[in-house]
Amino acid sequence: MVVTLDRLVAQWESASLTQRRSAVRNRPSLPINTKTSAPLSEEERHLKLTGDFDCDPSPLATLRHSTSHVMAQAVKRLFPAVRVAIGPAIEDGFYYDFAKGEPFTPEDLVKVEEVMREIAKADHPFDRQEMSREDAIRFFRERGEPFKVEILEGIAAPRVSLYRQGDFIDLCRGPHVASTGHVKHFKLLSSSGAYWRGDERNPMLQRIYGTAWPTKDELDKHLWRLEEAKKRDHRKLGRELDLFELHDVSPGAPFWLPNGWTVVRELERFVREALDARGYQKSPRRSSSTSGCGSSRGTGTTTGKTCSWSRSRSSSSASSR
Numbered sequence: 001m002v003v004t005l006d007r008l009v010a011q012w013e014s015a016s017l018t019q020r021r022s023a024v025r026n027r028p029s030l031p032i033n034t035k036t037s038a039p040l041s042e043e044e045r046h047l048k049l050t051g052d053f054d055c056d057p058s059p060l061a062t063l064r065h066s067t068s069h070v071m072a073q074a075v076k077r078l079f080p081a082v083r084v085a086i087g088p089a090i091e092d093g094f095y096y097d098f099a100k101g102e103p104f105t106p107e108d109l110v111k112v113e114e115v116m117r118e119i120a121k122a123d124h125p126f127d128r129q130e131m132s133r134e135d136a137i138r139f140f141r142e143r144g145e146p147f148k149v150e151i152l153e154g155i156a157a158p159r160v161s162l163y164r165q166g167d168f169i170d171l172c173r174g175p176h177v178a179s180t181g182h183v184k185h186f187k188l189l190s191s192s193g194a195y196w197r198g199d200e201r202n203p204m205l206q207r208i209y210g211t212a213w214p215t216k217d218e219l220d221k222h223l224w225r226l227e228e229a230k231k232r233d234h235r236k237l238g239r240e241l242d243l244f245e246l247h248d249v250s251p252g253a254p255f256w257l258p259n260g261w262t263v264v265r266e267l268e269r270f271v272r273e274a275l276d277a278r279g280y281q282k283s284p285r286r287s288s289s290t291s292g293c294g295s296s297r298g299t300g301t302t303t304g305k306t307c308s309w310s311r312s313r314s315s316s317s318a319s320s321r
Contacts, residue, residue, distance in 0.1 A: 055089045064089035066177045067212040073168035074115035085147040093211035100206045104191040123181035124166035185219040186212040
């Protein structure tokens, strides 16, 4: 399935905020995971070929899905030895996973972006073709793509579809924009390690995250929001304000500094006063919480004793009257 975005983008730009919200609310329902009754994730679509498409067929998700293919094509040009895994559209962007010996560097991402713009300028059409599952397994095995082979061997579909743009071809059910020329407003954001299928027993892959939008204005606004969020990152503020430190010995658990511990104690005092004023009573109980009645001063660790709060019956009755 190929989607032309020109008219859709024009309609989106001219729509009011209410119309945009209505379009999102009334978009076609997504396939459901029958085991959890939750909408299928983009990863499930790619790994199990569930649902009708590899991504939500809405215009924005389609654009981002196509951009992930353009990124994979650029990576393969720059690093021919890499092996490709999956590249779904996700909230606010997309990613693609690659088997690569070394992590991608910031300089690598700049180069990948440059090649992506060359591919977009070339305006390669997204061409769909079908073949039997057995032929597809043979095709990807000959191209040295073990992750595509594994996906194909794990499904029962008699026939599968592939999409080609220029010199790149991928196992995919679409939908896609008409051509790479529609991929104009994008930015690669970061890279990280990710286990294949999210399982630590599987190979560690290298994942590149990016974002794509129908217009430059929307892209610029999104990048501005990301920069503003970085300024307010609690890890950054905690360090700059001498509130706490984070260490590898206990990832995610703050080691409180004097300034930070003062804030914690003031918050505790405020909570206690507020609960006392409303008739709640406290009682000690055993816990592994990082704060509360039994916290050790200045360390952020606990003695195993903290407080639970319950409202007295008399206070409840009085307030209800």
